[in-house]
Amino acid sequence: MSGNDDARTDTKRLIADAVEDARDAPLEPARLESIRQLLLTSPEARRYYLQVNEINHHFAGRSVLPPESEIVALQSNVPAAPLRSRFFTTRVLTGAVTVLAVVVSAAVLLRHREPPVTRSYRIAQLEQINGEVFVTTAGADARTISASTDIASGDTIRTHGAPSSALLRHADGTRLLLAGNSSLTVSDFGQKSVVFHAGTMFATVAPQPAGRPMLITTPKDTLQIVGTRFSLDATEHRTDLCVSEGRVKITRLRDGESVEVPAGQRVVSDSASELALEKIPAAPDTWNVDFESGLPDGWESGALVADDLPNGSRLAVKAVRVDEGADESYAIVSQPNWLRGVFSVHPDSSMQITFKMETPSWINVFIITHTRDSAEPHFANNFQYNEIPFGRLQPGRWYSITIPLAEFKRLPGYTDEPLQDLLPFQIVFNFPAPDRGLVIDEIRIARGGPETVELKRID
Amino acid sequence: MEQQSHDFTDLVTGHQQRMYRYIISLLGHADAAWDVLQETNRVLLEKRNEFEAGTNFVNWALTVAQFQTMAWLRNLKRDRLIATPDIIELIADDAQEMNVGEDSKLRALQSCLESLSDHHRDLVHRRYARSEKLSDLSEQTGRTVNAMKQLLFRIREALMNCIQHRLEGESR
DSSP states (O other): OOHHHHHHHHHHHHHHHHHHHHHHSOOOHHHHHHHHHHHHHOHHHHHHHHHHHHHHHHHTTOSSOOGGGOOBOOOOOOOOOOOOOSTTOEEEEEOSTTOOEEEEEEEEOOOOSOOSSOOOSEEEEEEEEEEEEEEEOTTSOEEEEOSOEEEETTEEEEEEEEEEEEEEEETTSOEEEEEEEEEEEEEESSSEEEEEEEEEEEEEEOOOOTTOOEEEEOSSOEEEESSEEEEEEEOSSEEEEEEEESEEEEEBTTTOOEEEEETTEEEEEESSSOOOOEEOOOOOSOEEEOOTTOSOTTOOBOEEEOSSOOTTOOOEEEOEEEEETTEEEEEEEOOOOTTTOSOOOOTTEEEEEEEEOSSOOOOEEEEEEEOOOSSSOOEEEEEEEOOOOGGGOOTTOOEEEEEEGGGOEEOTTSOOOOGGGSEEEEEEEEEESSOOOOEEEEEEEEESOOSSOEEEEOO | OHHHHHHHHHHHHHTHHHHHHHHHHHHOOHHHHHHHHHHHHHHHHHTGGGSOTTSOHHHHHHHHHHHHHHHHHHTSOTTSOSOOHHHHHHHHHHHHHHHTTHHHHHHHHHHHHHTSOHHHHHHHIIIIISOOOHHHHHHHHTOOHHHHHHHHHHHHHHHHHHHHHHHHHHHO
């Protein structure tokens, strides 16, 4: 090999090694400066740098956009909203009732820099605040909101905690209800634009100016809306769109597939399935989770266990420690489902729980509910049952308890509506420290159960 | 006017992959590239009235992407990524040229990957698709970190040569 070839190889190795090491951690300052000088002075080094980046990302399957960044475009006039940073993303701890849990689907935009566009005017008002709601103005820290507040182009609104919600109202009557653990960034440059980072949103969109439909970008899709009513649930992996009125066109960027969703229909966009229309399902009468396939997507609190389980069971979930302020507690918390609720409540509905406790004592069982308004549901109330007869329980033994839902008591201070008129969207089991070793193997909601509480040992 | 608006939006959404690949070749970091892409989209839509229908949208969009990349880097702490705005300015044109013919490159790459041994293909997948660290791969394979880097370098060189060879064969 000639001297020139040696030099070329050396240059390549320097660049390749730097790119390789920088994938794992920032380079040391001296080395970084040395590589940068090489790139500034050597056209060959620069070409090779581009080639390395290109092929490394082909290797990663990232020569196309990652699935979670697909944009479903729904025709509506809105310029793209300010960015949701993946580079600076951090996990958000979410909670329901008294718990903290790691949320997989929600991300907080931390602005580490000034945005290139100056926000200067109000485009909407945030009102009907419930629970914990934060607004982040570009270039500033998030601030907690407790009363009606003006929203400017570029602001990020985040609701934290399953019962939380906030309503964003534009001057033209467009309303966006953010619910549960959700976050969006809104802008308006003559076209409304929303970057919907994750969570659940209910929207009533007033007719938009011709050629300027509202644009909503989710982690997977972009929606363009000319004037309609719909609900949207988005995570990093899927977008779930239900249209109540009007029509919404959704286009998946990854493959360009698109479909128009009419009123009464639903479409789920993810990386695995086709964009297929289906009727919007109602909340089912029954619900069952047995953890045999692990924790359901979005499950908020609990740790899987595989030992000392009932016959035929492979996995169960154990209550884990959560802290709220100075109070230590333990909890198992289901995934919230604001969009359609977990189950419908009937006079003969009951909850059956297969469980054990190492140190039997009382526990709270909560059913968290919101109103049945499909357009703009609001948190309604928590219904509580805490009368499991723990005195009859033997430590470490498995039991099945069936509790008629009529036995759950409404907590004071919120809506007076009965449970049957509301939509449960989350289930919580919790108790204060010390750990009682609560393990749940199965939770089942069904109809036609006993009229009184039944407890039986099953091992 | 409404038709023009739809056409422009279609242009933006229809070239997302091209823009993303361009930005990632400049920055070498997927998450950073996604951030810049979002910002680029916002600027493109904001400046839609500046785009003249019938002119080359891709060139215009990639130029916007270049400037958004430089602006993004200016606001970043200096030690986070290798690229700087000055470097981007120097490599932007080459990156645009490299972007051309992407589909045939991807086909060639797929074909060349199949010629790797299972072990090497697995290594490439773990390092770049699953982002496993060099130190972890080194521990699991019993090779030193430097040996891992050397191996990845050789694999990448072999694939680049293979792709080049296949593209030259296609063009004949």
